[in-house]
Amino acid sequence: GLLKVVDTKMVMGIQSIDTGALGALICGVIVFFIHEKFQNVELPDAFSFFGGTRFVAIATVLIMSVVGLTVPMVWPFFAAGINKVGAAINGAGPFGPFLFGAGERLLLPFGLHHILVATIRFTEAGGTYVTAAGETIHGALNIFYNQFAQGAEFVSPEATKFLSQGKMPTFMFGLGGAALAIYKSAYLENRKKIKGLLISAVVASAVGGITEPIEFIFLFIAPVLYVFHAIMTGLGFMVMGLLKVAIGNTDGNIIDFLVFGVFQGFWTKWFYVIPVGIIWFLIYYFVFKWYIVKYDIPTPGRDNSAQAQEAVDSGDIAGYTAKVMLEALGGKENIVSLDNCITRLRLVVKDSSIIDVEAVKAAGAVNVVKLNDTNVQVIIGPKVQVLKKQLQKLM
Template sequence: MPTQTKQKITLWEFFQSLGKTFMLPVALLSFCGIMLGIGSSLSSRDVLTLLPVLDNTPLQLLFTWMSKIGSFGFSFLPVMFAVAIPLGMARDNKGVAAFAGFVGFTVFNLATNFYLTTKGILPSVDPLVLKANNIQTVLGIQSIDTGILGAIIVGIVVFLLHERFSTIRLPDALSFFGGTRFVPIITLLVLGLLGLLVPLIWPWFAMGINGLGRLIHSAGAFGPMIFGTVERLLLPFGLQHILVAIIRFTEAGGTMDVCGHSVSGALTIFQAQLSCPTTHGFSESATQFLSQGKMPAFLGGLPGAALAMYHCARPENRHKIKGLLISGVVACVVGGTTEPLEFLFLFVAPFLYLIHAILTGLGFTIMSVLGVTIGNTDGNIIDFVVFGVLHGLQTKWYMVPVVAAVWFVAYYAIFRFAITRFNIKTPGRDIDNSTTSEKSAKAASSSKSGYDTPGILVALGGADNIVSLDNCITRLRLSVKDMKLVDDATLKNLRAIGVVHVNEHNLQVVIGPQVQSVKDELDYLIAQPSV
């Protein structure tokens, strides 16, 4: 693709892009949580008493190793965010942006350490002094614990510096330091100054986050419901990751002393308890915002909705949509990825999506009221087994199948009634549900992704119409020159689940789990010289 002039991104695009960058560290954190969960559960006294065959040196060394490397995500989460944000948001020279993110985060904490040292607060090992000033060791540096919020600020500042200075031209005598080499240099200076301000301004940030946490927790049992419902409502806009990060990683999700350390954020508390050998059981106040709340909708509700859509399809079309629905259910139940199912009804029946959002939030509250304590991030069958079943009856995992069954029946009844009563055009309801040409079907079958990517490119207005192309878990995210050239109907005929027009130049095409392969094939096609 020829070099394009960078378009100025809108505030909406900025927050969408920011939220998307959270997925890289969160995905690793989720896997680390599984490793930590398996390792800690299978080496616990309760499990060894129940299964003495596991009590042998080779297996216990393996489980200890799993716990050790699984704790990586918990130990280095802030620096992962500081690197991932500029890496994900930068439109070119991503490696430089990531390197500058690490430089910025380290210098940020070194500058804060310098300020505290000149004030005579550091160095110190007095626990009262450290606690009073919210000081933790970050990358071996004693600094104010700004947590994920501080890392996000660093990542955003580094991204802005990268966008502004990555193409800077310096005088000939200094030309060696110009261009991309200037990005970590200016990062060093700017974050070095910003770190000096942290001890002065951070108490105000902490007060704001703590106030949000008190507001959420003052809602009692309805706090998790509000969180779960709003998270689903933000999902179509790609903004849910910001809300989730605030609850999972900041004081808004609670603060607790675990193994002698004060930790904040629902997920951080949960993983700290996982890795703490003296902790038995998990905090209900933390897990009420985690995996368990999603399980009624993910393991029961959405599969019930999928069955209703199948039964409501025309008999002659059911074989055509069976694969689509089954793959969506598998992605939801096994992978915790719900968009392939949700986008089947979001656009044709927004009121059904609203009901789904409310029922998802209600699932959070029900799990909390029942005292279930299953953590992690995804709400899928893996989380249910690893963090529920393997940790014994104290997690009350046995309540999940009961509530999920109720949600399955409720979703099935609601969706079947609504689809038939209001004649909602869910998949298979049209007389001829497939208008994809024989040529497109052949192209799809010959591609690695299973999609007709040349047809998708044409429907997007061609390579010359695409300014930028990226993807998240299930969606292509694009900027285009002329939105009028985008053919939504053709994209849907080419198996796109949905098309979201963000503004006059930006759109999202919902593909599903194979989105990365589709994006890679589109990149290859766009890079080909035009004939």
């Protein structure tokens, strides 16, 4: 009886519960823990071939089989919970997109935003749509793609209110205002030197839809500004929804604006993005400028300590030097592998306990995240690629 509240589909000829994106996330998390527990298992000589990482695959099959058997018992409660989240967001009317937009930004520093985003994009929480053929489609993004494929007259602002249009006032305009405020708040002699850093961060946000390079400049040193930014992002979603803008997709950048907005014609109401965006730019600029100056926030170019000044003078804006950073990380002997994403160094080390977190921060890192005994992430900002190359040269 409980199974009536969940969707099922045929998988390899077996009627299975359709757990969607959330099921995939849960599988990923479980397999991670299986790997952590069994990757170094040693078996008796006769079975030694199946030890170590090979045993992870065997354990995964056995454990996930048990998980598969328990899913029908627990999933209906999950589904009911997801439906409640969806009902709360959809039941909030015009306020729903605000809750989604602000919530996503607030969860981002913890890496938990993917759960909220996947829930809205791919489950009932983001809406349900029944096609002319009688097919039921769940999730804002799934609904948008289905409607978009059918033609312009099918695309509903109800589906797009949780999609990239809501990000556009902030991603394309607001964060540019924040960057200009950081530039204008810097001491005159430092402005020229931080210009490149800020321009590249604005381009990443507006063209790439990647906001972390700007956000990580102020996230840890001015959390109040980050909360303001989250609220403004939520308001951007809310305003675009109220104006019945119908631009879909996911990134909230200039590419989405052109491809899914301007190029589709006036029915998308893309023209509303520009005046709203200009207002967002001005609000961000004046709020950031006032707060940074009033509370003397040490954004790039405002810290005149000897170390920071030396870094600025050498063009090393974030104030780190690879040599100091390497020593603080325990030296090259401690580093097993080194990689980076857009804003972070991703390290596998022999022993994370010997890392001097404060010394790493003093060398210019924003923060150090120790995932476990051997996996460490160092949050740097948009110049992480340069730092990684300097570290590699030293190593």
